[in-house]
Amino acid sequence: MARTAAERLQHEASQGSCAHAVRQEEKAARALAQAEAICRAHGVRLTPIRRKVLETLYTTHKPLGAYDLAEALEPGGRRIAPITVYRALDFLIEQGLAHRLASQNAYIATFQGDSSHEATAFLICEECGGVDEVTSSALTETMANLLNAEGFRAHTKVLEVTGRCAHCQDAH
Amino acid sequence: MARTAAERLQHEASQGSCAHAVRQEEKAARALAQAEAICRAHGVRLTPIRRKVLETLYTTHKPLGAYDLAEALEPGGRRIAPITVYRALDFLIEQGLAHRLASQNAYIATFQGDSSHEATAFLICEECGGVDEVTSSALTETMANLLNAEGFRAHTKVLEVTGRCAHCQDAH
């Protein structure tokens, strides 16, 4: 089944930065500022822990498990308990700032503001670990039609594709 | 996150048979016969354990966790270890006879022979626990286009939608 958290980290380390991560620092800074704005607007608090979790997700731009996050947050402070990470993740997901990749037991920051009625697919590269978030009106429409035809009222959509991203194929 | 195995079972018990399960016995019998044929054709063995797991999935027609299955197989024999169930599930999934619902940590029998290049969506009702397996050429095409546009070579597709099925809305 899904790669474990430890394997993910090792894989990432062995790969170094990939094209998915380029210029991630600047994007992360902007995204973080926007997240603060969103939280203010929603009247909720982006506490230090929540902020740090989100920041880690942004700068990594790869799926991280809750225990990965706990580890990543460790330096410069004491070890954070898993439950704390999960609570932060729950918060971030509620605010549409993060997303759970069910097929990986991992979490990732959301760049495009979760326009919740849109169908969003996550393309997960098995080679470099990068994740692309893609939507298209065609996809949204097709899903809507399909669900409509079945009379199914959707609550949560999980669209995850694993495989090989474009630049990992080139570099094969 | 996802409903636990125990909750699933309790939910099922509280609901009795729902429309998703009607005439499941006959369908299950036919599907099981077909599964035997498939295994013969593939030159692999549908052993008693594998067969029993598949049968349980067919007759239940609801997502079951590995430990649920271990429990379900218990009567009339000794307790089966989780690993054994997982091995049986791995086999069934390899043969395209079962499917893992990543969003539920649960497994379900596949009725339509997994024509592996088709995009199949699973509609999971949060009310009755029933799962419908749907495909459409439109969905397959849309996904193919989307992946093509991204230059992404797909290996595994996870399309799972949770919500409320048609008859659970009627009965609300």
Place this chain on the structure above:
DNA sequence: CTCGCAAAAGTTATTTCATTGCAAAAACCT
């Protein structure tokens, strides 16, 4: 400022899901 409340984080333990490693048994093939 201090009291009181509610939200957040800490602590400890437990549950649920999945895998590893090795031994025994069964099925298959000469």
Place this chain on the structure above:
DNA sequence: AGGTTTTTGCAATGAAATAACTTTTGCGAG
């Protein structure tokens, strides 16, 4: 039967997620 491969048994462990309860923190009302 003898040797090989596949399957199952068994015990322990790892990994992901949650539970129950306490303490701390942020913040407004008095």
